[in-house]
Amino acid sequence: MKKLIVISSLMVFFVQAKSQELSFGARAGISRSSMVSGFADFANKDAITGFTGGLYVKAKFLGFFVMPEINYNQRGGAIDNIGSNKIHYIDVPLLAGKQFFKLFRVNAGPVLQFAFANDKISTLNTYTNNSEINNFVLGLQAGAGVDIWKFSFDVRYDTGITDAAKIVMNNTSAPTTNLNYSSRASMWLFTIGYRFTKI
Helix, strand or coil: CCCHHHHHHHHHHHHHCCEEEEEEEEEEEEEEEEEEEEECCCEEEEEEEEEEEEEEEEEHHHHHHHHEEEEEEEEEEEECCCCCEEEEEEEEEEEEEEEECCCEEEEEEEEEEEEEEEEEEEECEEEEEEEECCCEEEEEEEEEEEEECEEEEEEEEECCCCEEEEEEEEEEEHHHHHHEEEEEEEEEEEEEEEEEECC
């Protein structure tokens, strides 16, 4: 958590010192994610819906911008009729992009993901969910948005560069059908933002 505070403070200081225009705001919305297997593909895997929300700083430079954020995010996935994982994160996206006509925007960049909890569910009585999460994950986000007055509407795709978890589903009645694989998250984000102030 100390590292997270230091990183966030340095980002705000940097963009404030170098920017031509600086704005602060908040976003909230929903996520739709699945866990992508590292070496196996289950036909019955499914996505889960989660919540996302947080704060952003946007700094403009000669028609371009940088937009560091700090967000709460839920990622995970399910295997139908067996079990699911919903992992809770504090995310730090480090986005950069281009604004068009002061209305449309595209942006992309890396995401530092700090996991702090995992809701493990076994939906089939014979399976036990023994999945283990990785505390730090490196990801990537890319998307587009529309800015109207103080509001913004964003759609982004988020994918893991490193594995999010080791998915382990043990079948107590038939060990030969245990599920055990490394997994990366794949997620869509749909958010609405509000700009508090602009300097």
